[in-house]
Amino acid sequence: MFKDVENRMDKSIAALKSELATIRTGRANAALLDHVRVSYYGSEVPISQVGNISIPEPRMLMITPWEKTIMADLEKAILKSDLGLTPTSDGEVVRIVLPELTEDRRKDLVKQVKASGEKAKVSVRNIRRDANDGVKKQVKDEGLPEDESKRLQDRIQKITDQFITEVDKVIEHKESEILTV
Template sequence: MADTLESRMQKSIAALKSELATIRTGRANAALLDHVTVPYYGTEVPFTQVGNISVPEPRVLMITPWEKSLISAIEKAILKSDLGLNPTSDGDVVRLILPELTEDRRKDLVKQVRTVGEKGKVSIRNIRRDANDEVKKQVKDEGLSEDESKRLQDRIQKTTDKFIAEVDHIIEHKEREILTV
């Protein structure tokens, strides 16, 4: 049971990291484009399947499509996305220049990060609740002793505390990254 508890909580941490990667900081990061898709032969595909994404400078993302005909589709997909960026193209590559973040925008991003972090904590607490319910069910159905039940619930709580602390650490790191000018 402890293995499934830890693996489920690890998946929550991975989902949290994935969601945080899409939140913009002052630096360019290819993960910003993870949730944006491009129409390619009638199918919506992620940017990683239509070209290379590189970061030539700290505030510039450069997309080099494998087919030159995709440049206009890439530009349109970026404009339609919620990134708020204006792509520029020279016929070979598409560049995204990330503007300097204002103090207000940084504060908004920190609030967004905290909201995402809280969702991660709720997810971990839900996993804890499920595990505790499973222990209570074993007490009722299989005759698990009260002492063993208490020991298992303590272990579940310690595992939960460890993962909540990890979420706090991840959120703190992301906030520092955003607030660094």
């Protein structure tokens, strides 16, 4: 039972980290383009499936498509995304220069990070609630002793506290990344 709770909470942390990877900091990161989709032979696919993404400089992303015919679609997809980035193409590669973040933009990104952290905490707490409900069901249906139920719920709470602390660490790390000029 505890393994299941820990696995589900681990997945919440992984989802948070994945979501935070798409939030832009002052440095280039290939994960920034993870949610951008390109029209490729009639279907929408992630950019990573149509070309190679590299980081030649700290504030530049470079995409080398496997087929030159997709260049226009690649640029359109990046322009349409919510990233606010402008790609440039030389016929061979697409370059994206990340502009320096303004102070206001950094504050907005920190708010976005905190909101993502709160969603992760809610997810972890929902998992705790489900586990506690399972323990209460065992008390009712299987005659689990009350002191055993209390012990199990205390253990579930300790696991929850551990994962909430982990969420806080992840959020704190991302905030420091964003605020570092």
